[in-house]
Amino acid sequence: MRNKDYSTKNNFDKNRNGGILLHPTSLPGNYGIGELGSHLYRFLDFLHRFKQGIWQILPLGPTGYGNSPYQCFSAFAGNPLLISLENLIEIGLLNSEDCQPLEAFPESYIDYGKVIPYKWALLKLAFKKFEEYKHSKLKKMFLQFIKDQSYWLEDYSIFMSIKLSNNLIAWNEWDDALKFRDKIALEAWEKNNLMEIEFHKFTQFIFFKQWDEIKNYAHQKNIIIIGDIPIFVAYDSVDVWAHPEFYYLDNNRQMKYIAGVPPDYFSSNGQRWGNPLYNWKVMKSQNYIWWIERIKHTLNQVDILRIDHFRGFESYWQIDANEETAIKGKWVSGPGLDLFQKLKDVLGNLPIIAEDLGLITPEVEDLLMQTGFPGMRVLQFAFMDKSENPSRNKYFPHNYQPNAIVYTGTHDNQTTKAWFNDSSETIKNLVLDYTNSDGKDIVGDLIRLVWSSVAKIAVIPLQDLLRLGDEARMNFPGTIGNNWIWRFTWDQITDQLGKELMKLSSLYGRF
Secondary structure: OOOOOHHHOOOOOOOOEEEEEOOHHHOOOOOOOOOOOHHHHHHHHHHHHOOOOEEEOOOOOOEOHHHOOOOEOOOOOOOHHHOOHHHHHHOOOOOOOOOOOOOOOOOOEOOHHHHHHHHHHHHHHHHHHHHOOOOHHHHHHHHHHHHHOHHHHHHHHHHHHHHHHOOOOOHHHOOHHHHOOOHHHHHHHHHHOHHHHHHHHHHHHHHHHHHHHHHHHHHHOOOEEEEEEOOOOOOOOHHHHHOHHHEOEOOOOOEOEEEEEOOOOOOOOOEEEEEEOEOHHHHHHOOOHHHHHHHHHHHOOOOEEEEOOHHHHOEEEEEEOOOOOOOOOEEEEOOOHHHHHHHHHHHOOOOEEEOOOOOOOHHHHHHHHHHOOOEEEEHHHHOOOOOOOOOOOOOOHHHOOOOEEEEOOOOOOOOHHHHHHHOOHHHHHHHHHHHOOOOOOHHHHHHHHHHHOOOOEEEEEHHHHOOOOHHHOOOOOOOOOOOOOEOOOHHHOOHHHHHHHHHHHHHOOOO
């Protein structure tokens, strides 16, 4: 039976809209990391008050290596670090004394080394109290959640219980019986670790309960949530451990090939991402059921879905796993339109944004046209390629089509202020000429350019609204450490900034 048509549940087809890119981890708060609590409700109130209809986020999964939301332990689970401790206090599973940290966390960045053990200890305590809890309604909700989400929750909870008991080492380094999912070994593990497995189910129940409340509040405020999924999953994930047949692995479950991109403008060695590559032939033989479940699951959390590295569905860069760089590799055909036709057959028309940045070939453009998905335009890119004639450069606003999502920059870029300040005089002069700007508020002038464009959705990172520099950059691609740590403080957000954005939205018809 065909599922509901996801494109009808929101204002995806609204002519024009605009808003802010902000991942929940970047929210303020006393507990070391942004949460699904009062500060997020306050942020949504800010968007609503100043007539912004879009809130865009990064992937919500449980982060693994490097704390990256693009390298998660599961493609289905939520990140327990985002659970609101305030909410757990409100429903009686913690008290304020429990949550008092030994020392104050930094306000402007996340210290994951301190946050992770702090929050896991409190989630363990909340679970202990939940086991003693007398609230029958909450317990019934928990049991229903387990039943409804069993298709991914069982494997995830077992995976995480094994992983934490092994000091977080990757699953391919576990004892062979568990690594290869020996049936007897798994049954014994479940029998001997029932409470630990139940704990991980509990964290997911709480996460999705809180997220549903956030989503419902956003909808009450007429705010559309744009979510995000990476095309590839992490090797050290339950997805690969539970379904090795979907990936190119050898007999010892080691990766044969890995994902990345070839050398380009940004990197002379290319990028060696290290993700396992899908065995599309096997996935097709099973009617792409894993992808159907993944897309359906994510679209139950968000209204519009951005798929990272969309060009990989047409063809992807295959690197032998023993190569140290991405220089040596080859392009291999992906599933193309066949996958998206199957998704449409089962799920209906899908509100998907295709991240079509980087090397885009005519074949990728054909796939975009066939799917009808809007692509992305990043304004910074318009000025970065000096060899590209502005009359042909697709990132210049005068070349946009309405079926596009335009950004000043993304989480992988410098903030717009830092990018402009670091640019050559030639590029600066081009920016000033193109915007007819005196340079006094070049970030504001570029935001105006984004808002005035014909693209149906315009989004800016909060860092650009706040006119922040590289101290607020979210990610430096290809590097480890000091990524995904930025947080804002409320004293940085003024009514004046909100009014300026509201004026642009009114002037250019974006609400």
